[in-house]
Amino acid sequence: GLVGVGTIGSAVVRGLCSPGGPGPEVVLSPRGAAKAAALRAEFPALVTVAGSNQEVVDAVEFVIVAVLAKQAEEVLSALTFRPGQVVLSLIAALPVPRLKELVAPAGECSLGIPLPAVAKRQGASLLYPPQPAGQAIFDCLGTCLALADEAQFKRMLCCTALMGDFYKRQLTAQQWLEAHGADAGQAAAYIGALYATF
CATH class of the missing domain: 1.10.287 (Helix Hairpins)
Structure with missing residues (x-):
């Protein structure tokens, strides 16, 4: 499921759902309604649009969060996660420890940094800390570099500004x-x- 359907979230969904991809069923939040509707029209057999962010969280085991950094605290604190859910944040400015607090009692949490080229399953995505579900997603979208060292992750993250x-x-x-x-x-x-x- 995807909470926040902006440019990067849309690119991830396109990469996963396009022909030749893994073709998972994806539940989108209504945030970014125009982009969510476009993805639903493009992949009607795979994409559904939920009525709320909470409906996304309730429907899935793997939640990708891709809202703007300034919205993250408000959006995530309004949601109720359950034990065992895996959360992958695409919000570079939200530290993993804070993410874990906001989505508790969800299980594994990681920060992923894909770029728009993932829509074509190209390029490299960063993942910190390593997490099997996040790595599987990013491996389908190009190359995944999973890092256990936060300082190294941050140095690599700087290079995305190129x-x-x-x-x-x-x-x-x-x-x-x-x-x-x-x-x-x-x-x-x-x-x-x-x-x-x-």
Whole structure:
């Protein structure tokens, strides 16, 4: 189940439910209603949209939490988890010890950091601490690097910021071509293809 259907949560669901993926049944929260509806339309045999966040938690054994960091405390403290549930947070700013407090008495808790490329089952996701269910999910979505050392996890997490620099450079090159007379569509197509091969 997924609580919080934003960009990253949607990417995870797409990667899992697209042809060639494991095709699990997924229960989505109504948070991010437009994206939840789009995923339901795209994968009608696999995706259902619950009426509330609590309905998601009640329906599943494995809960992925992907709300904004500023909403995490409020959303999670309003939910009732049960023993044995596994919780995977995609909220980088929510420390695992605090996550465990908020979702008690749920069982295993981990922090996962996937990037949008998981929608195409590409790229690498970080997982701390290692957890079999979280690792199985991320292994299906590309490469999973499960780390037991929190300091090492945080250092690796810093490197995810390179994505912003990568896309900013791509946009800058495209805009430079356009400023020097290139057609916008051709500039975007060329720079996109060029960066895809780097």
